[in-house]
Amino acid sequence: MFYVIGLGLCDEKDITVRGLEAVRKCSRIYLEAYTSILLVDKEKLESFYGKPIITAYRETVETESDEILRNAKEEDVALLVVGDPFGATTHTDMLLRARELGVPTTVIHNASIMNAVGACGLQLYNFGQTVSLPFYTDSWKPDSWYDRVVENVEKGMHTLVLLDIKVREQSEENMARGRKIYEPPRYMNPVTAVSQILESEIIRAASASSEEPKIHGYLKPESTLAIALSRVGSPDKQRIVCGTLQQLSELTEDDFGEPLFSLVIVGKRLHELEVQYSEAWAVDKAEWARVAKEVYGARLDS
């Protein structure tokens, strides 16, 4: 049996009882270690499971899927995945490959940011499509995410913005010399995310013409509400901060807690209960309520 097991959000205790029982009977256990990051060391997982774990980097999962699946018709093999197993296309690929090989598969679900984002107080059914915000460089600022956000904004939906992480990056020099030396992991902080969003907003606005008036003005700094989340689901380190994009852009990295981060751009279909719940984390509660009421049209009593 080939198990793909979601580990949930934070540490070794976020696995489900069903998942833990499956792991403990597996003869080989791989930990997928590039589409997301668990906030706990591999050693801690190993001691909790009482089993050794093989770290599977992108190159392993994508090129050595048959090695992972080796003998899985007879043995129990597990691929552990941060969040839920269907959070990344690579795991779907692996399950397809197992199906081709006639290996039976079991998926064990868990929380992922795709549903745990509800912690910010916005209702999940009002979220539209999810976007990923990549790190910009001086010469490369891919902003196709902006079009997706506009589609959501036009219909009043909230947008979950997944912030880039860079794991096992090689410097240009090391890559040129073929040295497998990797840079320390980088996690996009909400400060960078908001700054990139506002940069793209300015670029879009500048390129707007009378024929295409619609391509700018969707994410105005003073009138767009956003919520930054860090370490969602952590019993002691979860932090949520919300305000207008302008307000968030004036904070420092330390204000947002520790990685991993995500960001929500609040859509216009905003219920008063959502405003009230998230208000607890507002940079400025009065301004949060004012924009929610005057710009978003939320029916607040006060």
Add this chain to the structure above:
Amino acid sequence: MFYVIGLGLCDEKDITVRGLEAVRKCSRIYLEAYTSILLVDKEKLESFYGKPIITAYRETVETESDEILRNAKEEDVALLVVGDPFGATTHTDMLLRARELGVPTTVIHNASIMNAVGACGLQLYNFGQTVSLPFYTDSWKPDSWYDRVVENVEKGMHTLVLLDIKVREQSEENMARGRKIYEPPRYMNPVTAVSQILESEIIRAASASSEEPKIHGYLKPESTLAIALSRVGSPDKQRIVCGTLQQLSELTEDDFGEPLFSLVIVGKRLHELEVQYSEAWAVDKAEWARVAKEVYGARLDS
């Protein structure tokens, strides 16, 4: 401490290790029993936790929240919730109330249909807003969900359709006489769901005029792909069936497995990997691939 603990999708083993540890130290444990249904008896949960459980119906949670929160500054009290704690607004209400009373709270996340729907092979980030399909009656066919689906369809997004459940319903007679006798629970089957969807499609089409050409034709039976899911996450009872709405409408209730059910209306932004993965459950594989290619424009090799 007031804990709101997600139980996940199916049975007693879907709780997380963190959740289980919390439950076991609580002095009062409530099981929320109306926004969704766990596929296991309360007794089985009690024996697994080694603790008695109080079933909390809608009237309890909404009117007696202060009883649930009684003494929760000193004691540990848990509200157990099927899926993830933020799946229903009632739990947000309870957390707000706890906050007002100065009771510290901890939320323990888990899988819910909102992320586990990825099991059907469609990528979660391509889902738009989620809709709920209520049971129609002869005189009441509320179809505001149709407008939400159209918003998703226009942008190529997939739509998760949550199918109605009726728990603790009273017959008109019993209600009139004030008798607290409840009908057996009802779960909407995909057969009913598809039939209601096609009914609304016809009503919308009939009411269409040249001024409003857009309000119909979004969910044509022969060219709209859909995926029905039952018991997602169950190790042995999960069933997925997919095809055009027309094909699904020709099946019987038994073809879809056991409750709970949900349905996905497939959006046009459909990747070949998604088609390939879900094809395994198609009523007719060739037709599934043909519609995906010719109507949806998925780039399939064959």
